[in-house]
Amino acid sequence: xxxxxxxxxxxxxxxxxxxxxxxxxxxxxxxxxxxxxxxxxxxxxxxxxxxxxxxxxxxxxxxxxxxxxxxxxxxxxxxxxxxxxxxxxxxxxxxxxxxxxxxxxxxxxxxxxxxxxxxxxxxxxxxxxxxxxxxxxxxxxxxxxxxxxxxxxxxxxxxxxxxxxxxxxxxxxxxxxxxxxxxxxxxxxxxxxxxxxxxxxxxxxxxxxxxxxxxxxxxxxxxxxxxxxxxxxxxxxxxxxxxxxxxxxxxxxxxxxxxxxxxxxxxxxxxxxxxxxxxxxxxxxxxxxxxxxxxxxxxxxxxxxxxxxxxxxxxxxxxxxxxxxxxxxxxxxxxxxxxxxxxxxxxxxxxxxxxxxxxxxxxxxxxxxxxxxxxxxxxxxxxxxxxxx
Amino acid sequence: xxxxxxxxxxxxxxxxxxxxxxxxxxxxxxxxxxxxxxxxxxxxxxxxxxxxxxxxxxxxxxxxxxxxxxxxxxxxxxxxxxxxxxxxxxxxxxxxxxxxxxxxxxxxxxxxxxxxxxxxxxxxxxxxxxxxxxxxxxxxxxxxxxxxxxxxxxxxxxxxxxxxxxxxxxxxxxxxxxxxxxxxxxxxxxxxxxxxxxxxxxxxxxxxxxxxxxxxxxxxxxxxxxxxxxxxxxxxxxxxxxxxxxxxxxxxxxxxxxxxxxxxxxxxxxxxxxxxxxxxxxxxxxxxxxxxxxxxxxxxxxxxxxxxxxxxxxxxxxxxxxxxxxxxxxxxxxxxxx
Numbered sequence: 001x002x003x004x005x006x007x008x009x010x011x012x013x014x015x016x017x018x019x020x021x022x023x024x025x026x027x028x029x030x031x032x033x034x035x036x037x038x039x040x041x042x043x044x045x046x047x048x049x050x051x052x053x054x055x056x057x058x059x060x061x062x063x064x065x066x067x068x069x070x071x072x073x074x075x076x077x078x079x080x081x082x083x084x085x086x087x088x089x090x091x092x093x094x095x096x097x098x099x100x101x102x103x104x105x106x107x108x109x110x111x112x113x114x115x116x117x118x119x120x121x122x123x124x125x126x127x128x129x130x131x132x133x134x135x136x137x138x139x140x141x142x143x144x145x146x147x148x149x150x151x152x153x154x155x156x157x158x159x160x161x162x163x164x165x166x167x168x169x170x171x172x173x174x175x176x177x178x179x180x181x182x183x184x185x186x187x188x189x190x191x192x193x194x195x196x197x198x199x200x201x202x203x204x205x206x207x208x209x210x211x212x213x214x215x216x217x218x219x220x221x222x223x224x225x226x227x228x229x230x231x232x233x234x235x236x237x238x239x240x241x242x243x244x245x246x247x248x249x250x251x252x253x254x255x256x257x258x259x260x261x262x263x264x265x266x267x268x269x270x271x272x273x274x275x276x277x278x279x280x281x282x283x284x285x286x287x288x289x290x291x292x293x294x295x296x297x298x299x300x301x302x303x304x305x306x307x308x309x310x311x312x313x314x315x316x317x318x319x320x321x322x323x324x325x326x327x328x329x330x331x332x333x334x335x336x337x338x339x340x341x342x343x344x345x346x347x348x349x350x351x352x353x354x355x356x357x358x359x360x361x362x363x364x365x366x367x368x369x370x371x372x373x374x375x376x377x378x379x380x381x382x383x384x385x386x387x388x389x
Numbered sequence: 390x391x392x393x394x395x396x397x398x399x400x401x402x403x404x405x406x407x408x409x410x411x412x413x414x415x416x417x418x419x420x421x422x423x424x425x426x427x428x429x430x431x432x433x434x435x436x437x438x439x440x441x442x443x444x445x446x447x448x449x450x451x452x453x454x455x456x457x458x459x460x461x462x463x464x465x466x467x468x469x470x471x472x473x474x475x476x477x478x479x480x481x482x483x484x485x486x487x488x489x490x491x492x493x494x495x496x497x498x499x500x501x502x503x504x505x506x507x508x509x510x511x512x513x514x515x516x517x518x519x520x521x522x523x524x525x526x527x528x529x530x531x532x533x534x535x536x537x538x539x540x541x542x543x544x545x546x547x548x549x550x551x552x553x554x555x556x557x558x559x560x561x562x563x564x565x566x567x568x569x570x571x572x573x574x575x576x577x578x579x580x581x582x583x584x585x586x587x588x589x590x591x592x593x594x595x596x597x598x599x600x601x602x603x604x605x606x607x608x609x610x611x612x613x614x615x616x617x618x619x620x621x622x623x624x625x626x627x628x629x630x631x632x633x634x635x636x637x638x639x640x641x642x643x644x645x646x647x648x649x650x651x652x653x654x655x656x657x658x659x660x661x662x663x664x665x666x667x668x669x670x671x672x673x674x675x676x677x678x679x680x681x682x683x684x685x686x687x688x689x690x691x692x693x694x695x696x697x698x699x700x701x702x703x704x705x706x707x708x709x710x711x712x713x714x715x716x717x718x719x720x721x722x723x724x725x726x727x
Contacts, residue, residue, distance in 0.1 A: 029514050077627070088527065090548065099507055102584060106436060113591040120496065122549045122718035129626040137622050138718060139556055140548040142527035150545065157563065178503065181510040182522035240491075240544040242536040245455065246523045254541055374523060375532030377544065 001314050003041055004066055009331045012339040015359045017313045019193055019206055024055070024093070025177040030184050034193035035175055036208030036315030045131050052114070054091035055174035056211070057124040059320070063170060063211035064132060071166075071215035072227045073134075081136040082164050083129060084155045086147025086171030088319030088373070089179045090121035096177055134168060142319065144373030145279075146238075147171050148212065149322025149381055153236035155216040156381075165221045170213030171323035179318065180207055186246070188283055195282035195316075196343040197309035198291070198351050205281040208315025212327040230330050231383040234268065234366070237261030241376030247285050248372060252293025255279075255372060258380035259297045266382040266389070268366060270298040270305060273382070275338050276353075277325050277369040280309020281316055290370065291350030298353065308356040312342040322371035326381055329367035333385050337361050394562050394616040396725065398606030400472030401695045402465040402578075403682050404441035404599055407449035408472060412603075412692065413699040416676055422683075424597065427583045438586040441599040441683035455533045458520055460501040463530040465602035465688075466493070466578035470534050473604040474574060483539035490570035491544040492561050493531035494553035494577045496687035499524050500585045530578060542570050550715030551653070551684075552622060553577065554603075554691040555723060559619055561607050571608065577691035578602035589684060592716075593657045599683025603691035605698065614698050614725050617708070618642065622719035633720035634667035634712070641710055641722050648724075649674045649706035651697040653690065653713030656680040663714045674706060689713070690721070697725060 001011035001018055011018070019034045027033040040058050043050055053061065068074045073081070098115040101108065117123055121140055129135060141150045148171020155169035183189050183205070190196070190204035214230075222229050239261070241254035248255070263270065279290055298305045310328050311317075317324050332338060338360040347355050365388040371379045401408065404422045405415035415422065427438045443465060450456065450464035451471045471479065474489070481487040503525040509517040523529060528546035535544045545560065547553050554577045561573035579600050586598040607616070620640035623633040644650075652668060654661040654677045668675075678696045679689050690713045697709035708726030715721070 031515070087548075090527075095503075096507060098588065099504070099584065100511075102587065103431070106431060106434075109591055112588075116588040116591055117717065120550070120717060122496075122553075122715075126624065126626045126718055129624065135624050135627040137556070138549070138624060138626070139560070142546045142548045143544075144526050144528050154545075154560070157567070161563070161567070163563075178507045178510060178525070181514045181517055182506065182519075182525065184514065185510075185517045185519040185522055187519070238543040238545075240532070240535045240541045242532075242539065242541060245529060245532055257541060373528070374526050375528040375544075375546075376535065377528060377532075 005331060009335050012313065012328065013337050013359050015340050015342060017342050019315065022175065024175055030181065032184055032189040032191060032193055035206060038209050049127065049131065052118050054094050054118065054124055056087060056089065056091060056172050057128055059174055059209065059211035060172035061128050064168060064213040067213040067215050068132060072225060073215060076133065078134045081134045082158060082167045083136060084139045084141065084151040084167055084169045085125055086141045086151035086319050086323060087121055087173055088142055088144050088147055089173045089176045091119050091124055092176035092178055094119040143377035144375050145318050145321050146371040146373040146377035146379040147319040147322060149326060149371035149379035150238060152214060152323060152326055152381060153238060153379055156233045156236050159216050159218050166215055166217035168213060169216055170211060171320045172211030173317055173319040174209045175207060183207060190282060194343050195312050197280035197282040197312050197341050198287050198348050198355055199344045200346045200348045202282045202284060202287060205283055205311065206315040208317045210317045210320050210324050212324040229386045231333050232386055232389055234384050234389055235262035235266030235382040237380045239378050241378055246374055248289035250289055252289040254376060254378040255290055255293035255370060256296050258378045259293065262380040262382045271301040273305065273366050273368045274364045275329065275332050275367045276305055276307045277329050278307050278309045279370045279372045280311055282311060287348060288350055295352055302352045303354060305353040306338055306356055307353045308339055308341040310339050322379060325369050329369045329383055332364050332367055333383060336364050393609065393611050394565060394607055395610035395612050396605050396614045396616060396698055397608055397612060398473035398475060399695045399698050400469035400604040401692060402443055402468050403601035403692055404443055405682060406444055407446055407468055409695055409699050412696055413703060415681055416678060416696050422681060427586050429583045438583065438590055439597060440581055440586050441597055443601055453537050455536055459524055459533065460499055460580055462499050462578050462580040463533050466530045466576050467533060467537060469602035469604035470574050470576045473606045479538050488542045488571045489538055489540045490542045490564050490573040491531055491534045492557040492573060492575045493546045494557040494687055495548060495579060496550060497579055497585050498527045499529060501580055501582045504582055504584045534576065550718040551686055551689045552713045552715040552719050552721040553687055554694060555622060555721035565607060565609055573607050574604055575607065576602065576604040577688045579686045579688040593659065595657045597683035599685040601685050601688050601692060603688055603695040605694060614701050617724040617726055619723040622721040624719050625717060630663035630714050631666055634663040634714045637712055637720040637722045638667045641724055644710050645708055646673055647706055649676065649697060649700050649709040651676045651678065651693045651709055651711045653679060653693060655684055664712065701726060
């Protein structure tokens with residue numbers, strides 16, 4: 001959709017969708033050939049270091065830098081800033097290159113060693129921290145498609161408990177051939193390349209790539225530094241769906257648990273949520289499970305719940321999805337609009353809620369975002385405009 | 390720590406065998422374990438990598454439907470986790486009487502299936518197996534553990550260098566103290582295949598690639614072995630490994646002279662220098678599990694921790710300090726004892 005908060009906000013408010021033919025690896029023999037792709041801007045990082053960063057870390061670097069700059073923390077070395085970062089595919093394209101080389105020759109050992117080293121996400125993210133001039137413990141969460149949301153939720157807990165004053169948190173993933181082929185093999189990708197979450201005839205998801213980061217800081221510390229506060233985090237819920245490795249419980253049991261837990265922590269009722277950014281992948285099973293969970297969570301207030309899936313516009317960003325969608329809800333709060341579920345022709349009967357099919361300008365005070373992943377990792381975050389809690 | 394966190398269960402799968410007792414026995418014997426070789430052919434030439442494997446034992450892995458299709462990492466993890474948990478707690482969890490969280494730490498993950506699946510993709514993506522791919526995801530082994538114990542409590546997978554297990558314990562303590570869970574399994578596991586074994590040997594031909602799993606069960610309490618001190622890990626983002634090792638030693642505080650030091654040295658001088666220098670004056674009892682068990686990446690620190698706990702339970706020492714300086718993320722350590 002673009003680089004930075006503003007370009008993304010403009011695109012979401014215009015109802016743009018961003019899928020194109022994949023250029024970073026060969027898709028000629030895949031059933032599906034498209035995804036949401038990012039054109040990565042140049043950076044001020046030295047070329048030698050930048051070129052050793054994998055594509056995902058490059059995305060993460062840009063997003064983390066923007067978050068730090070916005071939080072007034074790009075002013076020199078920041079000591080003791082824990083980083084909690086979600087990723088699922090990590091530096092897989094480097095692993096793929098290592099594999100290919102291993103099958104062709106045992107020569108070029110130093111090149112292969114560099115691949116082994118830079119394949120490791122902790123090496124990549126430690127380099128990123130060095131380039132951003134931040135230091136502090138690094139925690140890499142890999143809960144599949146909920147990773148980014150879990151990272152922000154864990155950061156929230158660290159700050160809430162007083163264990164850290166502020167935390168850099170987010171998530172990222174770039175497209176990789178192995179992961180793309182994996183989703184294609186599962187026949188989880190929409191053959192048309194156009195995902196239609198919550199459409200009655202939806203036929204799968206589209207993959208995408210991207211990153212988003214936030215600085216989670218105690219309100220007192222942020223106020224003391226006189227930095228703008230984008231939103232308050234009110235609640236976080238995490239639970240595990242043990243129904244199946246890749247399929248959600250059809251009734252959305254774990255999703256219900258996380259939404260209820262986040263609301264309880266936030267002290268809000270479902271009808272007080274002005275916008276729900278759904279996990280909404282566009283696969284037949286996910287949308288039914290999430291729709292059922294929303295119905296059970298909101299009860300007789302369900303028709304008032306405004307829901308959309310922004311994966312319809314940018315695709316499923318896997319380890320980056322939770323954090324990017326969290327930041328989209330922050331944009332909804334900042335710019336007072338609801339992004340849409342695009343490409344819906346006829347809404348699925350499970351949509352007893354208000355499915356937002358066109359971007360809508362409206363008052364937005366409290367937002368909720370859901371993220372569910374392979375392995376049953378479920379997470380819900382609730383944000384509010386400062387003072388709206 | 391202000392509130393007491395007890396370690397009330399351990400489990401291990403390593404080249405020394407299945408179960409914590411075999412790990413303790415190997416440490417006490419201090420003998421080299423028998424190596425095997427991974428062999429593959431490339432252009433008519435044999436490529437051989439010496440490794441330490443977990444002894445094959447079909448009856449040792451727990452039986453559970455989801456484990457039928459998994460690669461060794463999930464089987465190792467399941468065996469270690471169920472040993473740490475014990476049948477009683479597993480049953481109580483399945484009955485909803487005990488809320489057990491799962492934290493899984495690893496470096497490399499499900500390399501066997503990633504290798505196979507990507508090979509199939511390059512050959513012909515149209516017939517690449519949809520059964521393999523889900524098991525390649527980092528959190529697949531961890532998901533199986535929650536399913537085995539019937540728990541919908543939080544389950545996190547953390548990726549990192551070989552010190553990740555300490556980060557996992559830190560997160561578990563956080564969950565327990567906050568009341569999110571009644572207890573927490575912290576598990577680390579790795580498997581090897583030719584791809585990862587050759588990758589590790591690129592660092593040094595003296596590395597002995599290895600595999601296995603280790604698990605501990607943490608809960609509030611004063612019984613068994615207690616977690617005394619777990620300082621924040623020291624990041625390698627702005628200092629070198631030697632300085633980070635030294636800083637971790639400082640954070641651990643003064644250790645009683647009868648403390649068992651369980652270090653992370655591997656026997657490869659170049660990589661051990663940082664820890665050796667930080668602990669050069671240590672006169673007390675010292676174990677170096679990786680020098681016996683090989684380098685099991687994400688599982689290595691976890692095996693160190695379990696070895697230390699078993700040593701305390703066996704009366705070898707009343708306290709232990711476990712330290713490890715990772716390759717490219719952080720230095721970490723902790724103190725445990727009666």
